[in-house]
Amino acid sequence: MPTLGVNIDHIATIRQARRTVEPDPVAAAVLAELAGADGITVHLREDRRHMQDRDVRLLRQMVRTHLNLEMAATDEMVAIALDVKPDYVTLVPERREEVTTEGGLDIAGQTDRMKSVVNTLQSAGIPVSLFIDAASDQIEASAQVGAQFIELHTGPYAEVKAEADCHRELDILAQGTAQAIALGLRVNAGHGLTYWNTTPVARIPGMEELNIGHSIVSRAVLVGLERAVREMKALI
């Protein structure tokens, strides 16, 4: 049974809508952990549209489970990660114009750069997860560059509606997980998971952690964060 990483980015989205001080994502992290979150995930974007550097530094002091810092593979973000020392880093693709993450990171097309960033972070004691599509070449490349984890992008699964398409995308995730484990990689998954589509992904053998954010925060706005986290934990 996988653990649950609660992504609290969109608590900060509400705060940034007014450029004010509430809701504080740090307080949200405490409540999420009290409700059973196994980890806290935050995405420090280059454009700081939601999480701020202050949030990440305070979360490093406050989080009692584990802190997963999602970031682009830029020199700026690597320097921040080396300073903050999250429990692990997830390297994700980023485009300022995007509404949200649109796909997996291309590892196969930039193995030298990825090997260098992975080595820099893991040499500092920070395990690296690579947010990738469940494509065989990307999984192979992730092992090649020395990452300890991959996080399979569940967006293609989350976006389809027809049952046959859901089964197809789920099979792709299951096959990717099996391939990754055979290569010695540990496997997480995330993006677009909701209260209606998460359970089948949680049942994939070998799945370690699901990172879920937007759906939990959306429910939290209506029923409260502790209940939203407990209900997602119960589904997993």
Ligand SMILES: CC(=O)[C@@H](O)[C@H](O)COP(=O)(O)O
């Ligand atoms: C990589 C991923 O799917 C998410 O964790 C990421 O945080 C999405 O970006 P936003 O949180 O800015 O939507």
Ligand SMILES: NCC(=O)COP(=O)(O)O
């Ligand atoms: N890496 C996925 C994540 O952290 C949360 O993505 P989402 O649930 O907000 O789509």
